[in-house]
Amino acid sequence: MTEVTLSDRGDALTLNHCGATARFHAIWLRDNAWDAGTRAPGNGQRLIALRDIAEDLAITGARIAGGQVHLTFAPEGREIAYDPGWLMANSYDRAAPRTPGWLADGAEAWGAGLMNDVPTGDFDAVRTSSEARRTWLAQIARYGFAKLEGGPVRDGALFDVVDLFGHVRQTNYGAKFEVRTEVNPTNLAYTGLGLQAHTDNPYRDPVPTVQVLYCLESTAEGGENMVVDGFAAARRLRDENPDWFDVLSRNCARFEYAGEAGVRLTSRRPMIELDPDGALRAVRFNNRSAAAITDVPFDLMPVYYAAYRRFGQIIDDPAMEVSFRLNPGESFLVDNTRVLHARKGYSGAGTRWFQGCYADMDGVRSTLAALQAPAREAAE
Amino acid sequence: MTEVTLSDRGDALTLNHCGATARFHAIWLRDNAWDAGTRAPGNGQRLIALRDIAEDLAITGARIAGGQVHLTFAPEGREIAYDPGWLMANSYDRAAPRTPGWLADGAEAWGAGLMNDVPTGDFDAVRTSSEARRTWLAQIARYGFAKLEGGPVRDGALFDVVDLFGHVRQTNYGAKFEVRTEVNPTNLAYTGLGLQAHTDNPYRDPVPTVQVLYCLESTAEGGENMVVDGFAAARRLRDENPDWFDVLSRNCARFEYAGEAGVRLTSRRPMIELDPDGALRAVRFNNRSAAAITDVPFDLMPVYYAAYRRFGQIIDDPAMEVSFRLNPGESFLVDNTRVLHARKGYSGAGTRWFQGCYADMDGVRSTLAALQAPAREAAE
Numbered sequence: 001m002t003e004v005t006l007s008d009r010g011d012a013l014t015l016n017h018c019g020a021t022a023r024f025h026a027i028w029l030r031d032n033a034w035d036a037g038t039r040a041p042g043n044g045q046r047l048i049a050l051r052d053i054a055e056d057l058a059i060t061g062a063r064i065a066g067g068q069v070h071l072t073f074a075p076e077g078r079e080i081a082y083d084p085g086w087l088m089a090n091s092y093d094r095a096a097p098r099t100p101g102w103l104a105d106g107a108e109a110w111g112a113g114l115m116n117d118v119p120t121g122d123f124d125a126v127r128t129s130s131e132a133r134r135t136w137l138a139q140i141a142r143y144g145f146a147k148l149e150g151g152p153v154r155d156g157a158l159f160d161v162v163d164l165f166g167h168v169r170q171t172n173y174g175a176k177f178e179v180r181t182e183v184n185p186t187n188l189a190y191t192g193l194g195l196q197a198h199t200d201n202p203y204r205d206p207v208p209t210v211q212v213l214y215c216l217e218s219t220a221e222g223g224e225n226m227v228v229d230g231f232a233a234a235r236r237l238r239d240e241n242p243d244w245f246d247v248l249s250r251n252c253a254r255f256e257y258a259g260e261a262g263v264r265l266t267s268r269r270p271m272i273e274l275d276p277d278g279a280l281r282a283v284r285f286n287n288r289s290a291a292a293i294t295d296v297p298f299d300l301m302p303v304y305y306a307a308y309r310r311f312g313q314i315i316d317d318p319a320m321e322v323s324f325r326l327n328p329g330e331s332f333l334v335d336n337t338r339v340l341h342a343r344k345g346y347s348g349a350g351t352r353w354f355q356g357c358y359a360d361m362d363g364v365r366s367t368l369a370a371l372q373a374p375a376r377e378a379a380e
Numbered sequence: 381m382t383e384v385t386l387s388d389r390g391d392a393l394t395l396n397h398c399g400a401t402a403r404f405h406a407i408w409l410r411d412n413a414w415d416a417g418t419r420a421p422g423n424g425q426r427l428i429a430l431r432d433i434a435e436d437l438a439i440t441g442a443r444i445a446g447g448q449v450h451l452t453f454a455p456e457g458r459e460i461a462y463d464p465g466w467l468m469a470n471s472y473d474r475a476a477p478r479t480p481g482w483l484a485d486g487a488e489a490w491g492a493g494l495m496n497d498v499p500t501g502d503f504d505a506v507r508t509s510s511e512a513r514r515t516w517l518a519q520i521a522r523y524g525f526a527k528l529e530g531g532p533v534r535d536g537a538l539f540d541v542v543d544l545f546g547h548v549r550q551t552n553y554g555a556k557f558e559v560r561t562e563v564n565p566t567n568l569a570y571t572g573l574g575l576q577a578h579t580d581n582p583y584r585d586p587v588p589t590v591q592v593l594y595c596l597e598s599t600a601e602g603g604e605n606m607v608v609d610g611f612a613a614a615r616r617l618r619d620e621n622p623d624w625f626d627v628l629s630r631n632c633a634r635f636e637y638a639g640e641a642g643v644r645l646t647s648r649r650p651m652i653e654l655d656p657d658g659a660l661r662a663v664r665f666n667n668r669s670a671a672a673i674t675d676v677p678f679d680l681m682p683v684y685y686a687a688y689r690r691f692g693q694i695i696d697d698p699a700m701e702v703s704f705r706l707n708p709g710e711s712f713l714v715d716n717t718r719v720l721h722a723r724k725g726y727s728g729a730g731t732r733w734f735q736g737c738y739a740d741m742d743g744v745r746s747t748l749a750a751l752q753a754p755a756r757e758a759a760e
Contacts (some may be wrong), residue, residue, distance in 0.1 A: 028685065092678060207586070256424075276475040298473045366645045
């Protein structure tokens, strides 16, 4: 059953549809019309701007016909049809905002318990089957990382991983970079040192939102990979001490990298980034490239450092960690705005050779949404 | 003259240097030491994490010698030297935060007055002279856009522009895209329509932070390019009505593009984005790809739309606009997080052919900083 009621002034509509109720403003409805005069039929882009909608807009008539809501707008005098299902799916008539640190987009926080069920795809399956690709990309969207097994052992094979969803983000490190022990390294990643869990390149703005690490050789002792959910760590900090969560999210840290000639990358960004409505957006954590923090007021600096210390302790807690050893032809991908990664130290006999590259999460989400869309439409 | 005073508990230091005074906390000082045990001498990366610094850290001794500040830390019992000039340059002991909407990083807001002095570089000079390149990149950092004249008229010449500072950000539109009239366009940019001033790809996350548009043919009537400073527009909105500025910066809009098979890009980001401390960070404005706004509470939606309307009016105001006509071999670059661009409509006889591509501002800022660094050090 579908019912509509107009407000007295015609500035809002109340819609009852399938047992749910939601209010919509006239201006929102007119702006979000899907008729051919408002949206380009082929690509769906909006053909009008807000300046094309009258300021004294009002709904002068509302009726149901053929399962659609038909609204007449003044001063245009035109009737436009709306799908009530689309309207309810896009309702904005709901309760007050949530506690800061909530998770948007179906993300799910995790800890060491995920070790028994590490998100993993098979290289050939993900490459050739839409269903397998959708499943693998959905794992990345949900958990912020996934492994990929059974790939070729070949220089540049990591680009085949990126081709599954998007494009390489080239940087001063090149289209790809070699992670193995070097003499006089430009980056500590190119040594046998263990690395604390970190996000990559926080000194870059925008930060690369995806990192792929692909194993080509692995006979050295140690060198296991480890991942930590930065969103879970941030939420744990919030639950332990909301003031500490606030101080890390309301103040900018600074990051810097100047390890090569001609490169001096700097950024001014918070360690815990929230959307303006409090959704967790990104975590940046990297002791190697943290620069002097100069944007925190003097009186807050002690509490800032206490929070920073505790955040690091949470990140270091084995209860947060999922670790695995990659063999040649295996790789993993992280959402670098969310999941920290680490490497245990290695040395002695044998070799360890990984290749890494950056890409972006918009490709992951776009490819996933396109793969999900037909199913979603069929279900409606 | 340099003087230091320790707090009673050894948790803070007061530094007087060249007539200025600033306080520093012990934990900040220890974390930001530049000795070879703390920072890798070659690449400058930090070798320790906060977990390696004792929680009960205190400064037990402070003395001046050889122009350096020497501090002894307990419980480590080690003396570390600091450059007082570096400390003053990184002081965080200052007054309360500024009004939201302030400009960081030397950005300067502008309006139509800049038309008489459009930031412009010469292609060959910027390519071959460090001085010319520094000047051109500094204009981009300051104003958010610049023209480049005297380039070759050749397919792909826009990549030579990107090589001046960074790397192409490849997207679903390819490494580059052709901007000319098409039948059945996947994007309205590929028509002769005039386009309202907008930022590109707000549906992408992270958004491409640089756009280059390069002219290869231009004999059609019309089609002039125009740019508007989104930061100036946001600050004008704030000065006219702080509530409208707040509603656009504290709530997320949504953007979407689904004009091609296999692509469904969506984002949830504010039209006016602030850093957590209120610095203007980014503007997103694009009527064509604005999706239904569903993250604004019902009661706020009317004021949101009033603010959105006024923001658009300010952007459309000729007093904000700098316009120019590009000839073959000429191009312009915008900081796509700040400067909106537009195109006047064109039609009739003649052709108009531009090539466009995306890149990122971190390359602009890094290359500029590396070019500025030697001069800065020489001046000290």
